[in-house]
Amino acid sequence: MKVLGVDIGGTKIRFGMIDEQFNVHLDTKVPTSFPLYETLEREILNLLHSHPEIERIGIGTHGFVDSKRGRVVYATDLLPGWSNTEVKSQLETATNRPVAVDNDANVAALAEATLGAAKSSERSICLTLGTGLGGGVILDNCVVSGGPHGGAAEIGHMILYPHGHPCPCGRKGCAEQYVSGTALKRRIEEAGLPYTPETFFENIQHDEQAEALVKAYTSDLAVVISSLQAIFDMDTVVIGGGVSESASLWFDYLHEQLNQHLLNPIEVKTAQYENDAGMLGAASLVLDL
Structure with a gap:
């Protein structure tokens, strides 16, 4: 199985196609541009068109995130217009793939616990x-x-x-x-x-x-x-x-x-x-x- 890991930052969005052994098969990035959701959806759809084998999408983002709903509750001016975005539901509708969303620090901790220092x-x-x-x-x-x-x-x-x-x-x-x-x-x-x-x-x-x-x-x-x-x-x-x-x-x-x-x-x-x-x-x- 291959999934898409997305890291949303203030200056760039990074995309990685990753398998269950955490081998990285694709690593690409684009500048963060606004409106952010439209940029995110467009880039993900382009990647899915080129790599239809991607089965699921995980997203880490700056801000307060309701991870159950996959909703950005609040984001600072680093990501203007990102607050109150229903990322999970909108992307699942657009891509027909399961989507999970969490705060960037949480996903970094998960990486260290799964693969790294912890x-x-x-x-x-x-x-x-x-x-x-x-x-x-x-x-x-x-x-x-x-x-x-x-x-x-x-x-x-x-x-x-x-x-x-x-x-x-x-x-x-x-x-x-x-x-x-x-x-x-x-x-x-x-x-x-x-x-x-x-x-x-x-x-x-x-x-x-x-x-x-x-x-x-x-x-x-x-x-x-x-x-x-x-x-x-x-x-x-x-x-x-x-x-x-x-x-x-x-x-x-x-x-x-x-x-x-x-x-x-x-x-x-x-x-x-x-x-x-x-x-x-x-x-x-x-x-x-």
Whole structure:
């Protein structure tokens, strides 16, 4: 059997034709253009015309997703006009194939749990430290998603500091305002340090102010992980996103902080499938139907 895994991002949409052994037979992408649904349907129909052997379609997308209905409940201005789109029902009508839809962080977590860094774990959480703080939760090999507002496992919007830094969600003090890649950039600028997020970690060993900042950053991340452990009792935490590319330079600080907060030891790993996780995880949604 072959399925189509679709990863919808703010700048591009990636399509992969994937079999049950997760071999990739086709990997293509197009620029994200709007109206988004019309672009998505057109490109998928073109692929089905060329590859009628595709039996099912899985989609990972930015936004709050009601995974049972396959509906995008809310998406930010990154994907204008995408909120309230009934993706599953519209695509199933257009393609005559089963369709499953979920949040992009959830499908990335599913890829890591199925194939990647958390493959040996039944309970894992994948955190992506990028523009925001994405999160996906896998419990007993099942992804936690959906909810009446599509907001299950929106880890980045847990309140870390009440009345803290404003978040685009409209509240203050959300975790992603302190431990995302964007938050790291803001912290560096507020500290007046002459580094970019890409060069920051290279300088923490010989700059006391930079080292203090990374300790504060990893302390906040450790609190997030510890709080999640108290709720989910996971075996493994997988960290992806742009900040994870420098993990070798700051993981020791994180482990030092975790030792002060964790209820029980857990494995913390870097993501194995960074750029491919969305496409592979989207395929996983429908390979198990």
